[in-house]
Amino acid sequence: MYSRKFLIKPPSSSSNQMSRLCAFGRLPIFLGLVLLTQFAAASQRCEVPKESVNILMFMPDERRGSFWLAANHFAKAVASDFGISLRVVEVEEPENNRVAFESLVKRALGNTSYEQPDFIISMLYGGGELSQLSLFNQHNIPFITINSSLDKRTLQLMEHPREQFVNWIAHMSPNERLAGKQIVDALTVDANFKQLAIIGGYTHSSVNNHRIMGAIERAQQIGLSVVPPVYTNWTKAESMKAANALLRRAPDFDLLLTIGPDIAAGSIEVMQSAGKNVTVGSFDWAASNVNLVERGLLEASLGGHFMEAGWAMILAYDYLHGLDFIDETGPLIDTELGLLNAHNVANISPLIAEHKWQNIDFKVYSKCVNSVLIHYDFSLLQEN
Incomplete structure (x- = not known):
């Protein structure tokens, strides 16, 4: 199995990127995750959209830090654009360890008052990755893990997504x-x-x-x-x-x-x-x-990796509609973080500080919704 790299990079004004994005009437103003691949367009076609897509997401309580606050808001903005029914189970301070987290997952997946999710997105807790993957996998629901740094030894034990754990569709995380x-x-x-x-x-x-x-x-x-x-x-x-x-x-x-x-x-x-x-x-x-x-x-x-939950949701949406991203991204999606400094803070500040995600049409990032999209390009865009 193999991996591909996403790069979180500064705003670009290159002619190639500008002309490609102008097809959507949009211009790049902000750093995002750009998939660095040169694959041909997928020959698959998107299935008829489901009446509803239910995604269950495990994420640390937004009160536990400004990073998770931004991640939570961004994920909900993406879900809103796609009409996804997103249930966020917040991991509060008492569950902030692998044993308590696994107990929380069991309770959430066993709660019959909620509809069975179509897909799961979650981080992993260090030292318990193997048991957590096994727990998710046994429910026979496809899932993507995000924002969890896995070393070579851990990957050797777990193997890559879609191998030992067949419902583990992909892992997206920075190279910390x-x-x-x-x-x-x-x-x-x-x-x-x-x-x-x-x-x-x-x-x-x-x-x-x-x-x-x-x-x-x-x-x-x-x-x-x-x-x-x-x-x-x-x-x-x-x-x-x-x-x-x-x-x-x-x-x-x-x-x-x-x-x-x-x-x-x-x-x-x-x-x-x-x-x-x-x-x-x-x-x-x-x-x-x-x-x-x-x-x-x-x-x-x-x-920039607070956006991973949102991007994973788009990949999940396409996957659930018959467009598997595996040939383009690989099972391990490695994100390289972008630099924030005095030179680019004016471009980044409006979106981060004010959470102005409502100005972005996230549907243009989906191959299912955007039929002219050839390669996944997760650059944050905004109307010029």
Whole structure:
């Protein structure tokens, strides 16, 4: 089996892209996920649209962070355009571990007061991926997993989608280790630093760990000393405590990497209060990170993957109507995050900060609905 890569990239004004998108009367203004493939148009034809499509989605409670708030809003906007009946089961703090999450999944799928879903979209919890895939698979409902960093060892145990677990249709997730390297590159391209400090999230989070591993690898390659990372529960309050502890333990760092947006918000507040002059980088295009970039307090942030749930929903819609995306995307859809900084924040801010998804017609991304679409091209567009 094989994989294809989605790239989250800056707005492009190239003539090829402009002419292609003008067929829909739209122009690109914003970064999105662009599928980098050169396959011929699918010979399949879309089946007659179902009267209703029911999708069940498992997603962390939007109150647990600005990333999940944006992801939730984006997914609901996509569902609205397609007339999809979307049921979001929010994973609240007590279920924020693999054992409790699996119990939540069992309750949700066993709840007879809801109609049986046609498709499931979910993240996975680190350390329990195999049992979670088995749990989803046994219900004989096709599903896509998203936003979960899987290493080679885990994939060897699970095999690829459509192999051991036949109802596991695809996995869409960023290359978090690569992202860790890329954010260090972005932060150091025009400046010389001596010491990198890192404030991370949960130690059991594969996303957190892979980002940190990539960042440390790149920092060491370019000669930066690295302070041992400190960890939090991803919240602003805990991040403020961690930042204060970091200042006491290693006050000489001049570059700070925060592994999530709420960590960035808390850490920057502490740095300002302490009068600490430090360059800060982060991950995610959450509204708080957009605001920090606009204010000049955050140098750069890699993100855009909050949109994965919405894009997975479009692939699910086409799949349920007889158009399988496998020949174009492969079973492993690898997303490479895009850079948010002072140069492009004006383009990104209106959509992220204000959630103006209602201005976007998401149906143009579906091969079923948009009969002239040859390749999946998940670039966010807006009327010119």
